[in-house]
Amino acid sequence: MVTKTIDLRSDTVTKPTETMRLAMAKADVDDDVLIYDPTARQLETEMARITGKEAALFVPSGTMGNLISVLVHCEIRGSEVILGNNSHVHIYENGGISTIGGVHPRPVKNNDDGSIDVDVIEAAIRNPDFEICYPKTRLICLENSHANSGGRCLSVEYTDRVGALAKKHGLKLHIDGARIFNASAALNVPVDRLVQAADSVSVCLSKGLGAPVGSVIVGTKSFIARARILRKTLGGGMRQVGILCAAALVALQENVPKLVTDHKNAKTLAEGLNKIKGLSVDVASVETNIVYFEIAKGSHITALKLGKILDEHGILLMPDSSSRVRIVIHHQVSASDVQYTLACIKQAMTGGTDENGGN
Ligand SMILES: Cc1ncc(COP(=O)(O)O)c(C=O)c1O
Numbered sequence: 001m002v003t004k005t006i007d008l009r010s011d012t013v014t015k016p017t018e019t020m021r022l023a024m025a026k027a028d029v030d031d032d033v034l035i036y037d038p039t040a041r042q043l044e045t046e047m048a049r050i051t052g053k054e055a056a057l058f059v060p061s062g063t064m065g066n067l068i069s070v071l072v073h074c075e076i077r078g079s080e081v082i083l084g085n086n087s088h089v090h091i092y093e094n095g096g097i098s099t100i101g102g103v104h105p106r107p108v109k110n111n112d113d114g115s116i117d118v119d120v121i122e123a124a125i126r127n128p129d130f131e132i133c134y135p136k137t138r139l140i141c142l143e144n145s146h147a148n149s150g151g152r153c154l155s156v157e158y159t160d161r162v163g164a165l166a167k168k169h170g171l172k173l174h175i176d177g178a179r180i181f182n183a184s185a186a187l188n189v190p191v192d193r194l195v196q197a198a199d200s201v202s203v204c205l206s207k208g209l210g211a212p213v214g215s216v217i218v219g220t221k222s223f224i225a226r227a228r229i230l231r232k233t234l235g236g237g238m239r240q241v242g243i244l245c246a247a248a249l250v251a252l253q254e255n256v257p258k259l260v261t262d263h264k265n266a267k268t269l270a271e272g273l274n275k276i277k278g279l280s281v282d283v284a285s286v287e288t289n290i291v292y293f294e295i296a297k298g299s300h301i302t303a304l305k306l307g308k309i310l311d312e313h314g315i316l317l318m319p320d321s322s323s324r325v326r327i328v329i330h331h332q333v334s335a336s337d338v339q340y341t342l343a344c345i346k347q348a349m350t351g352g353t354d355e356n357g358g359n
Pocket of ligand 1: 060061062063064088089143145146147176178179204206215
């Protein structure tokens with residue numbers, strides 16, 4: 001009988017811990033739209049410190065964090081942003097930068113590791129001499145870690161090079177750092193150093209960090225002052241938001257140190273999957289908490305079918321296509337959950353029984 005759920009669909013599925021719920025219950029709160037909420041202030045001060053920026057702002061989601069950041073940097077209608085063609089902002093955020101912001105996207109090729117070649121970025125910068133026809137490039141966006149490439153990390157050297165390029169051309173650099181703490185843990189580089197070259201960063205609290213809700217954007221004081229007004233415009237101004245910020249403060253304290261364990265568990269899972277006949281994983285590309293695996297062509301099982309079988313064993317995962325599956329590890333997945341998952345997947349792939357395959 002299934003007694004437990006192992007939820008591998010995303011790192012957004014974590015449940016608030018007891019400590020978070022206690023902190024939420026006791027949070028000191030006030031009206032945050034009027035900038036009176038002390039717990040929101042505490043979280044923003046802490047995030048500004050961790051990221052090495054002047055100021056921070058709590059926002060309801062990563063999508064809103066990216067949208068506000070792009071809109072602040074591209075206030076003039078018809079501005080252009082250079083971003084990866086496989087980036088979250090470009091693919092999964094409803095085209096909000098153009099539909100809401102009037103910002104023109106200039107997608108350029110993301111490499112398999114989530115980077116964009118620096119010369120490709122430079123070649124995409126519009127020549128101001130032809131402004132009669134061209135939109136004006138104002139911003140470059142990077143994503144670290146890069147979700148669609150399997151959570152791979154952009155190095156500090158690479159980020160610095162893109163930052164230097166932005167400066168040379170008078171552009172701003174925004175980092176979608178939904179999982180910047182994962183990148184920091186994997187690269188063993190402090191977050192403030194990793195984003196030093198960026199003018200703004202959007203950091204999700206509700207992914208690897210395990211908070212129930214929210215993101216924070218960071219940048220200069222004047223950037224955040226503009227961002228605060230835009231957040232209100234977009235309906236993201238929330239009143240006693242300290243309730244949510246209290247959980248995020250616990251997440252920063254308790255869960256950041258657990259990210260290295262998540263990455264270790266993801267690696268163990270990837271190595272184990274790669275040993276199962278009919279499955280393949282590019283193990284070397286598993287740098288953080290995301291694992292993509294492929295089901296061999298001609299296999300008796302599709303990703304959807306595998307998902308259904310695992311469901312019966314209490315394991316939830318997300319088919320990405322008929323032959324590709326995405327698994328995301330988080331702090332509520334243990335090393336033994338990983339072993340159990342491997343046993344169940346092996347059993348499903350071989351169609352046989354496995355003595356560990358009971359939950
Ligand atoms: C890389 C990246 N950026 C931004 C977001 C958006 O975050 P949210 O779901 O909080 O809007 C996500 C969500 O999965 C993401 O993976």
